[in-house]
Every structure is written in structure tokens, then in C-alpha cells.
Amino acid sequence: MAQINRTLQCIVIFWPNFCVFKDIQTQKTIGYGTRRGKLYYLELTSASSYQLAQAFSANKSADSEVWLWHKRLGHSSFGYLKKLLPKLFIKLSNSDFKCEVCELVKSHRVPFQISMNKSPTPFMVIHSDVWGPANNISLSDKRWFISFIDDHTSVTWICLMKSKSEVGSLFKQFHKMIATQYNSTIQVLRSDNGGEFISQDLKQYLIDHRITHQTTCPYTPQQNEVAERKNRQLLEVVWASLFEAHMPTKY
Secondary structure, eight states, X not given: OHHHHHXXXXXXXXXXXXXXXXXXXXXXXXXXXXXXXXXXXXXXXXHHHHHHHHHHHHHHHHHHHHHHHHXXXXXXXXXXXXXXXXXXXXXXXXXXXXXXXXXXXXXXXXXXXXXXXXXXXXXXXXXXXXXXXXXXXXXXXXXXXXXXXXXXXXXXXXXXXSXXXXXXXXXXXXXXXXXXXXXXXXXXXXXXXXXXTSOHHHHHHHHHTTOEEEEOOTTOGGGGHHHHHXXXXXXXXXXXXXXXXXXXXXX
């Protein structure tokens, strides 16, 4: 009943032997039901009740499709879905949906203040961070991953690793790929102070290619907020998808 009220924006008046559906704004009767035992059955003999049933059925279909796309896109927020699929939200609002899986998986803390400064050109600033080790080894025998995020476009590259010692070689490959495929140069690499980022080999490579290395203060992950948020978002997509599919964590 609550779903009918919310979806069709109507009120329901109950009497001992029947009930009436009225539009909230116009107060026009849009359908009625009769009591049979302990239940009220919607009468489809009248045109108004038939239209009511059709409208509710259409909204139920849109509701189901919203849930389907929510799961397909890794439990993305309903606000984003409304922008991507506006036709599904003609008579629905993103506030009508609440996902228990998202609440269980995406436990958030009070957010840090987000910087609105963006680099003016692609690949001028690259954010990077390493995540791991994972409790379960991947099918390719890897337990870590490193992310490279362009500050201007937020486009992200992910590389799986067997150990953190691969960071230097992976950044060199990424740097060459940007130069050859996008005809661009990296000016700033922004990361934390992890040992994998301050190795002598990587340090010398950055100096040779005139790339400025900006590192965060110790125990201050919010200074590397772009990479930290991206890691969290990636893991939320993975965990939500596994949780929804009832699959074991080894996958």
C-alpha cells in the first residue's frame, strides 16, 4: 500500500466493505476495491481502476529496471542512475530507492573537504596509490594493485601486482604509454610516502624526465584523497557485486 501511495501520488480511504483511491492533487477518484474476506481487491471493471492498475504496473516495471541497472553498474548511486537513465525516473525519484547491500558494504565516515582545483590539461598531474595485500590471491597470482588517475579527466588505469616492488617499472610503462599513445607528458606525480614510491630507482627516473614528485605528510591520507577515494570506490564495486551474487570472497 505504501508503494502505491508513493508511486501514484494518491490517497486510499477504507470503508467496511470497499476502499477508494483518490488523486492527492485533484481529489478525483482513480479506482476502487471491494472487500473479500480480510483483503481488498482492486476492481478492474471500471475504466479508472483499469488505468490505475496499468499505471502501477508501468511504474513497477520502471522500478524493476532501475534495480537491474543499479546491480549491473556495481551498485552505483541512484543519483547517477537518474542522470544516465532519465526515462526510468519520469515518475520515480532517486530518493525512493534504498539498497541494503550498499548500506552494508559502503560504510562511510564524515568526508574530508574536497579540493575543487583541477589541472588545466590532461596528464599534467597523475595521482597514484597502492592497495594490498588482498586476503585472497587472484587467478593470476597477484595480491596488490596500483592506480594511476589523471587529475584533469579522472580517467583511471589499474595494474595488478605480485609485489610492491613492481611500482617503479609499472610507472615507467605508464609514462611511456602516455607519451606514445596520447602525445602528452606527465609533469607531476602525486602519491603517499610509501617505500615503493620513494625508491632510489624511481626517484632517479623522475629526475631524469623532469617529473615533480609530490608526496603527502605521514599519516595524512586525505592529502592523497583522489587516489584514496578511487581505491575505495573500486573495492565497493567489487564487494557489492560479490555480496549481491552471494559469491565467496575468493572471487
